[in-house]
Amino acid sequence: MAHDDHHHDHAEGSQLSDTALRVRALESLLIEKGYVDPAALDALIETYETKVGPRNGARVVARAWCDADFRKWLLDDATAAIASLGHTGRQGEHMVAVENTPEVHNMVVCTLCSCYPWPVLGLPPVWYKSAPYRSRAVIDPRGVLDEFGVTIDEAREVRVWDSTAEVRYLVVPMRPEGTDGWSEDELARLVTRDSMIGTGVALDPADLDAAGS
């Protein structure tokens, strides 16, 4: 195993520098050809590094937990409800929200590529795009959830959503116990990225204390 790890690291390292050189050559060619504006590339990268991320989705979920009308709107027409909070556009053009309940746990995958709701969650983590998750989420969702530390009772239905079209799914996790009267801002801190993919659940208030927040 140690030998495999070493080999893997070595291969990854040399591939990486080779790839970095290829990308540099490609970028300079495309700029010189007049096809791309380097300032636009910077703006695109900055958007996904600093502006778009799972805090957007956490606000959507916290609003649904606090506001019954918004929750209903989100479940009926997620695209419009999410747009009302300012999150629209690329890879979130057609949104569907699926709600966890005591009877149902939802989990999202894209077995064919890496479809993911960018406006509310940002760019997907590597594991979401990786072969182990894409292959196993549909055939062994409970095994995958176990690996994420989420155990689903045998009697509870697991619903997997394979994002095969331009429809993007957002999981609305269950609101944790002991949060009565919490503000939307406070609740949003309990909503993790993985809880909105369905490979996690919302944090328990005690988890926030443990994290020293």
Added chain:
Amino acid sequence: MNGAHDMGGMHGFGPIMREDDEPPFHAAWEGRTLALSLAMAAAGGWTIDMGRHARERMAPADYLASSYYQIWLAGLQTLIEENGLATREEMASGVPDAPGAAVKTVLRADQVAGVLARGAPADRPAGGTPQKYRPGDGVRVRNFHPTGHTRAARYLRGHTGQIVRVHGFHVLPDASAAGRGDQPEWLYCVRFSARELWGEQANARDHVHADQWESYLEPA
């Protein structure tokens, strides 16, 4: 196409490797690759389906051995070459042998926020096209094996499920990826029992949902 990208239900890839506090990009080139892919789609005028199909056409052994942004880079280079915007030699050297071709649009920095916020909706006016299925209808994914791009995953083909939602009238990826235009169709969310897909090993309560176009389906 029955490619290496169509992974649902495969075995042997091992555990899921997670990373705490993962950054959006693990190296600067990953961010540049994402940005180049988005900007060149605007310049070259290719569709998201053409982009996916270009990535899927990597040789299977290469696809499985590459990181995700390496796959994006390979797909981008394929589209640049096929659209006559640069040669492989130019891309390798970084030095143009010929001036740039005319492109559809050059994305400027001040347009980025607006372009991303608008996105590229895939729904089209149905114009009275009849909808063949309704929620509750039984359907089977056809047993078909197109050599081009499709979003009918292999693990669904031949299996029976139930329509649970009608998403609207959406661009058909199979046509769009091949440059045959939008050819929009009704798009349905289909619910399959896990036992139907995977047999006795699956939990009898569990379900898999997938979005499928009307021409992928037959009544069941």
